[in-house]
Amino acid sequence: MIQYIASDLDGTLLEDGGNHIDPEILGLILKLKEQGIHFIAASGRQYQSMRFLFQPIKDEISYITENGSLCIHGGKVIFRGEINRELGLRIIDAGKEYKNCHTLLSCESKHYTDSKNPDFIHHMRDVIQNDIAIVDDLHQVEEPFLKLAICDFNGTEQLEPFLKERFSSEIRVVTAGRIWVDFLAPNADKGKALSLLLKHLGILPEHGIAFGDQHNDIEMLQLTGTGYAMATAAPGVAEYADKVTESVKEVLKNILKGA
Numbered sequence: 376m377i378q379y380i381a382s383d384l385d386g387t388l389l390e391d392g393g394n395h396i397d398p399e400i401l402g403l404i405l406k407l408k409e410q411g412i413h414f415i416a417a418s419g420r421q422y423q424s425m426r427f428l429f430q431p432i433k434d435e436i437s438y439i440t441e442n443g444s445l446c447i448h449g450g451k452v453i454f455r456g457e458i459n460r461e462l463g464l465r466i467i468d469a470g471k472e473y474k475n476c477h478t479l480l481s482c483e484s485k486h487y488t489d490s491k492n493p494d495f496i497h498h499m500r501d502v503i504q505n506d507i508a509i510v511d512d513l514h515q516v517e518e519p520f521l522k523l524a525i526c527d528f529n530g531t532e533q534l535e536p537f538l539k540e541r542f543s544s545e546i547r548v549v550t551a552g553r554i555w556v557d558f559l560a561p562n563a564d565k566g567k568a569l570s571l572l573l574k575h576l577g578i579l580p581e582h583g584i585a586f587g588d589q590h591n592d593i594e595m596l597q598l599t600g601t602g603y604a605m606a607t608a609a610p611g612v613a614e615y616a617d618k619v620t621e622s623v624k625e626v627l628k629n630i631l632k633g634a
Contacts, residue, residue, distance in 0.1 A: 380583060380630075381583065384416060385418065385551070387623060388623050404627075407631065416428075416439070421441070424504045439565055439569060441521045442549075446572050457519045463520040466523050479523070479526065480523055481521045482519065495528075535548070547564070586603045587603075587605070588609065603620045604620075605623075
């Protein structure tokens, strides 16, 4: 019995870096709701950005944002995770040392960056639709750190090992799409957030399915009743899934046919 569907966004429900969800998928989500199946969007993206993506049905679904550091249902925060400030500042400094990258600091009120790169700012503000503030020094941000993410438009092949070597003993470091490396707050990942949300909703984890394509989706794929890895998933992700698919939309259609 399927009671919920949780899905990653970039590289899963939409093309990596894309900002438009197929209207047919939005219609399928509403039809699933009519059948008693609740949809949960789970992403490293900001809450505001995710609501923009799901604009026509934004109040019909739940949100796991910032890779699990913020979980929101019905406009209320269900769970919040934080990164130790001292550790966060060292990660920020490492980004400056790497140089060929752009650091994004996620806080509950908004995102912050010290990047002045116009392409990065345009991508985050105008394409991804983030509420983002540009500051001279991220050390000046006083809000609790929910998540840190570092972007390299050339890909993560060099960035990921550089950051993992320095910080993997202190915090989980994962790829989140082709150009991002994310730092997950302790005890805050998509699986943890999904578990707490399902408890809030009174749904057992085994009564649902999840979709993902990156290492930040693994806990979610393991928790749910049936985990689907995308055929284009990062190496190793499919090992933690029950099935592999090329299309979330086709799976949703098949679920409706059998509902």
